[in-house]
Amino acid sequence: MKKKYFLLFIFTFLSFSGPIILRPPNIEDIKYPNNKAPSLNEIKLGKLLFFDTRLSKNKKQSCASCHNPDLGFSDGLSKGIGTHGNPLGRNTPSLYNLAWNNSFFWDGRAKSLEEQALGPIQNPAEMDMNLDDLIIRLESIPKYLELFQKAYTQTEITKENIASALASYQRTLIVNHSPFDQYKKGDINALSPAQKRGLLLFRKKALCIICHNGANFTDGSFRSLGIEDGDSGLAGFTKNEKDFGKFKVPGLRNISKSAPYMHDGSLRSLEEVIRFYNKGGGSAKHKDRLVRKLNLNESEIFDLISFLSSLNQDMKVKRPQLPKD
Numbered sequence: 458m459k460k461k462y463f464l465l466f467i468f469t470f471l472s473f474s475g476p477i478i479l480r481p482p483n484i485e486d487i488k489y490p491n492n493k494a495p496s497l498n499e500i501k502l503g504k505l506l507f508f509d510t511r512l513s514k515n516k517k518q519s520c521a522s523c524h525n526p527d528l529g530f531s532d533g534l535s536k537g538i539g540t541h542g543n544p545l546g547r548n549t550p551s552l553y554n555l556a557w558n559n560s561f562f563w564d565g566r567a568k569s570l571e572e573q574a575l576g577p578i579q580n581p582a583e584m585d586m587n588l589d590d591l592i593i594r595l596e597s598i599p600k601y602l603e604l605f606q607k608a609y610t611q612t613e614i615t616k617e618n619i620a621s622a623l624a625s626y627q628r629t630l631i632v633n634h635s636p637f638d639q640y641k642k643g644d645i646n647a648l649s650p651a652q653k654r655g656l657l658l659f660r661k662k663a664l665c666i667i668c669h670n671g672a673n674f675t676d677g678s679f680r681s682l683g684i685e686d687g688d689s690g691l692a693g694f695t696k697n698e699k700d701f702g703k704f705k706v707p708g709l710r711n712i713s714k715s716a717p718y719m720h721d722g723s724l725r726s727l728e729e730v731i732r733f734y735n736k737g738g739g740s741a742k743h744k745d746r747l748v749r750k751l752n753l754n755e756s757e758i759f760d761l762i763s764f765l766s767s768l769n770q771d772m773k774v775k776r777p778q779l780p781k782d
């Protein structure tokens with residue numbers, strides 16, 4: 458497409474979509490498996506499991522070791538580190554507002570939180586725990602057996618119930634009354650002047666909204682920003698060459714808490730992220746054509762960062778008291 462028509466297309470898109478689609482998330486829109494919201498017992502059990510290092514083979518690592526609530530449900534590292542101290546291939550994503558998501562992992566290879574949950578437990582590079590052994594281990598802890606029975610009315614612990622409890626807990630990690638949400642609900646003073654300028658840039662000049670839109674600032678698509686680390690991304694799972702280097706557009710809620718950024722953790726701060734976009738992204742071959750030089754000046758860069766911080770909402774997560782062996 459010629460540049461002129463391309464820009465015309467973009468601006469038409471923005472003028473129709475811009476003002477409407479960034480909004481607070483609606484709890485009513487969450488799709489639960491079998492259309493059934495989890496019970497409080499399931500959520501509480503899921504939280505215990507999430508924080509319990511006995512889910513890993515050597516009892517050293519829990520989900521929260523990598524998805525640490527004090528670090529935006531991430532780990533502050535460019536790439537994760539497994540229970541045996543080994544480095545992983547990708548950055549640990551944060552876990553906010555995944556209740557609305559329908560694909561998981563940077564390459565989207567899991568279709569539900571239930572499907573996702575058993576992955577890291579069994580992965581030899583992560584928690585390295587065989588599920589049959591995990592069930593035996595959990596059943597030997599009287600309190601867990603009791604809690605599973607209460608949550609699922611089954612006498613035995615099953616892998617499906619472990620997955621369901623973990624997923625149920627993760628669906629409660631919701632950010633929906635950040636300053637941005639309050640602003641959208643009518644409190645025009647909830648955003649500072651810089652944040653308001655940043656919101657406008659996000660929607661217009663900086664083109665962010667094209668991919669980061671909707672209540673959770675992701676359209677669920679897969680794109681390449683041109684990062685040159687050679688990670689095949691979506692193609693590793695679809696086996697389609699045109700998907701090479703594409704990754705899921707991540708949501709941006711509480712984003713300033715989970716540095717470093719991108720699937721390879723190569724950008725250390727939001728400032729680095731914006732400067733990266735401003736210069737037109739990376740240079741890998743499959744880069745999306747929507748990623749292009751933005752010509753933002755210094756104060757615009759800081760307005761945009763300031764806007765991103767309006768998506769923050771403190772979430773106090775108390776570490777639970779775990780059942781005794």
Ligand code: HEC
Pocket residue numbers: 507512518519520521522523524537538539540545547548549550551552555560561562563564570573574575577578582583584623627
């Ligand atoms: C060793 C560190 C580590 C541990 C332990 C770990 N994760 Fe992760 N998690 C990661 C990394 C790295 C990814 C991204 C992997 C990828 O996309 O290929 C990830 C991805 C995820 C995602 C997908 C998020 C998204 O936006 O798509 C969810 C959900 C998740 N983990 C939940 C869990 C749960 C539940 C546990 C415990 C059962 C767990 N993780 C244990 C590092 C870890």
Ligand code: HEC
Pocket residue numbers: 550551659663664665666667668669679680681682684704705706707709712715717718719720721727730731734745747748761
């Ligand atoms: C063409 C679609 C697209 C556009 C336009 C876009 N992004 Fe992204 N964004 C993505 C994708 C895809 C990723 C993850 C890429 C990766 O890891 O390789 C990402 C990652 C990010 C991250 C890091 C998230 C994390 O958890 O590591 C931030 C922050 C971000 N974008 C903000 C912005 C801002 C601000 C703008 C506007 C200047 C913008 N994006 C424009 C698609 C886009």
